[in-house]
Amino acid sequence: MNINAQNLGKKFRNEWIFRKLTLEFHAGNSYTFTGANGSGKSTLLQVLSGFMPHTEGNVVFQEGDKILEIDHFYKHISITAPYLELIEDFTLSELLAFHTKFKPLRDSFTINQFIDFIELPQAKNKEVKYFSSGMKQRVKLGLSFLSDCDILMLDEPTSNLDNNAVNWYLKNVQEYSKNRLLFICSNQPSEYEFCDKVFNIHDFKG
Numbered sequence: 001m002n003i004n005a006q007n008l009g010k011k012f013r014n015e016w017i018f019r020k021l022t023l024e025f026h027a028g029n030s031y032t033f034t035g036a037n038g039s040g041k042s043t044l045l046q047v048l049s050g051f052m053p054h055t056e057g058n059v060v061f062q063e064g065d066k067i068l069e070i071d072h073f074y075k076h077i078s079i080t081a082p083y084l085e086l087i088e089d090f091t092l093s094e095l096l097a098f099h100t101k102f103k104p105l106r107d108s109f110t111i112n113q114f115i116d117f118i119e120l121p122q123a124k125n126k127e128v129k130y131f132s133s134g135m136k137q138r139v140k141l142g143l144s145f146l147s148d149c150d151i152l153m154l155d156e157p158t159s160n161l162d163n164n165a166v167n168w169y170l171k172n173v174q175e176y177s178k179n180r181l182l183f184i185c186s187n188q189p190s191e192y193e194f195c196d197k198v199f200n201i202h203d204f205k206g
């Protein structure tokens with residue numbers, strides 16, 4: 001899967017968040033967007049994913065010779081972001097059973113194997129609303145790493161993680177982004193120092 005952004009721009013009211021962004025993103029590569037708080041990293045990720053409409057330009061998802069309709073982009077993407085909530089009333093097992101109905105796990109991972117992978121076996125039957133913020137982040141990252149899709153979008157991936165969990169993230173993000181397209185939004189070099197390309201959103205202010 002490749003993504004081409006052509007003259008892409010997003011405006012909220014009278015403010016251009018980014019403009020004239022023309023870039024190609026290729027499967028098997030990793031891309032990071034950096035920039036100050038409020039500069040537009042999350043907005044760009046949501047526009048690239050098709051979840052948020054752009055104001056001008058174009059985003060094209062290409063699989064071989066096939067161009068995908070924007071309404072189908074979501075099937076290929078898994079997003080981890082602070083603004084995306086987990087279903088709090090489910091236990092971890094229930095959440096995973098629900099999630100995998102829509103996005104199956106890759107490599108024939110079972111729900112129990114997933115729970116071992118995110119290192120939360122003691123929380124299997126605990127409701128998500130009682131999870132700490134770091135536990136929730138592990139669940140979100142695990143869903144991105146292990147969902148069977150081509151594109152990973154990680155917005156502030158190590159927020160709320162302790163040192164052990166950051167190391168867990170660093171090991172798995174490199175392992176599970178192989179042959180996929182990886183996007184990271186971050187201001188912490190340790191989160192993205194392995195990335196192939198790093199862009200600053202301030203370079204796309206028109």
Ligand SMILES: Nc1ncnc2c1ncn2[C@@H]1O[C@H](COP(=O)(O)OP(=O)(O)OP(=O)(O)O)[C@@H](O)[C@H]1O
Pocket residue numbers: 012013017035036037038039040041042043044185
């Ligand atoms: N729905 C919206 N309506 C109006 N303005 C918005 C909307 N969403 C975001 N913005 C504005 O767009 C700008 C970019 O926000 P965005 O969340 O993309 O920044 P960011 O670089 O991800 O920030 P941070 O590093 O703090 O997460 C901000 O000025 C924000 O207030």
